[in-house]
Amino acid sequence: MRADVVTIFPAYLEPLRLSLVGRAQERGTLEVRTHDLRAWTSDVHRTVDDAPYGGGPGMVMRPEPWDAALSEIAASDPARRPRVVVPTPAGRPFSQRHAEELAQEPWLVFCCGRYEGIDARVIETWADDEISIGDYVLAGGEVATLVILEAVARLLPGVLGNSASAADDSFSDGLLEAPAYTRPQVWRGVEVPAVLRSGDHAAVARWRRAQALRRTVARRPDLVAQAELSDADRAVLDA
Numbered sequence: 001m002r003a004d005v006v007t008i009f010p011a012y013l014e015p016l017r018l019s020l021v022g023r024a025q026e027r028g029t030l031e032v033r034t035h036d037l038r039a040w041t042s043d044v045h046r047t048v049d050d051a052p053y054g055g056g057p058g059m060v061m062r063p064e065p066w067d068a069a070l071s072e073i074a075a076s077d078p079a080r081r082p083r084v085v086v087p088t089p090a091g092r093p094f095s096q097r098h099a100e101e102l103a104q105e106p107w108l109v110f111c112c113g114r115y116e117g118i119d120a121r122v123i124e125t126w127a128d129d130e131i132s133i134g135d136y137v138l139a140g141g142e143v144a145t146l147v148i149l150e151a152v153a154r155l156l157p158g159v160l161g162n163s164a165s166a167a168d169d170s171f172s173d174g175l176l177e178a179p180a181y182t183r184p185q186v187w188r189g190v191e192v193p194a195v196l197r198s199g200d201h202a203a204v205a206r207w208r209r210a211q212a213l214r215r216t217v218a219r220r221p222d223l224v225a226q227a228e229l230s231d232a233d234r235a236v237l238d239a
């Protein structure tokens with residue numbers, strides 16, 4: 001996968017060189033290209049914003065630099081058309097399903113807005129996806145892009161080691177993950193649940209499923225309504 005990120009703060013994307021996403025780049029599974037939007041300005045002040053029509057606080061990002069940037073990036077591989085993603089509070093709520101969908105794409109381009117956002121005509125012309133990572137307001141799209149790219153990168157082939165698997169993720173089966181434990185067996189007087197030390201893999205699986213169900217009912221009843229529950233699941237919830 002190729003991922004281009006357009007931003008006025010390229011340094012914000014440096015964390016993509018670290019850890020899991022960094023290793024995916026070293027392996028060639030993911031290629032991240034970061035671009036400074038100001039490279040597509042033409043005035044001495046490298047202006048990317050202007051006052052909003054209709055008044056109101058703050059500034060809006062001008063369309064010309066964005067159109068020039070996206071045109072040049074899209075033209076860099078004429079045989080393909082990238083899926084253009086714009087993080088915004090007004091977007092479709094991001095989810096694991098959405099991450100799985102984006103992980104199938106060969107080429108993503110992220111447009112990181114700042115100020116009060118990007119001129120609506122750029123979004124109309126170029127955006128394939130407007131994505132919200134939550135109902136709170138950030139100062140720009142860079143952090144949202146880091147979130148989305150990490151969630152997508154870990155789903156790419158070979159990125160998660162053999163010991164981990166996206167199939168075991170929270171939300172992969174529609175429920176929250178069960179609690180996890182490691183050594184020591186007793187810590188601050190609290191013992192690891194005996195079933196997890198039993199060596200009975202079927203019993204461990206049943207326990208984890210029951211824990212995931214109870215945790216999801218308690219914290220995210222909205223997910224329970226969407227999940228595919230077995231008769232055994234319903235027995236757990238009715239207990």
Ligand SMILES: Nc1cc(-c2ccc3cc[nH]c3c2)n[nH]1
Nearest residue numbers: 088089113114133134138140141
């Ligand atoms: N889910 C979410 C996205 C954002 C976001 C995205 C882009 C910009 C540009 C200026 N402010 C922004 C905020 N906040 N919260």
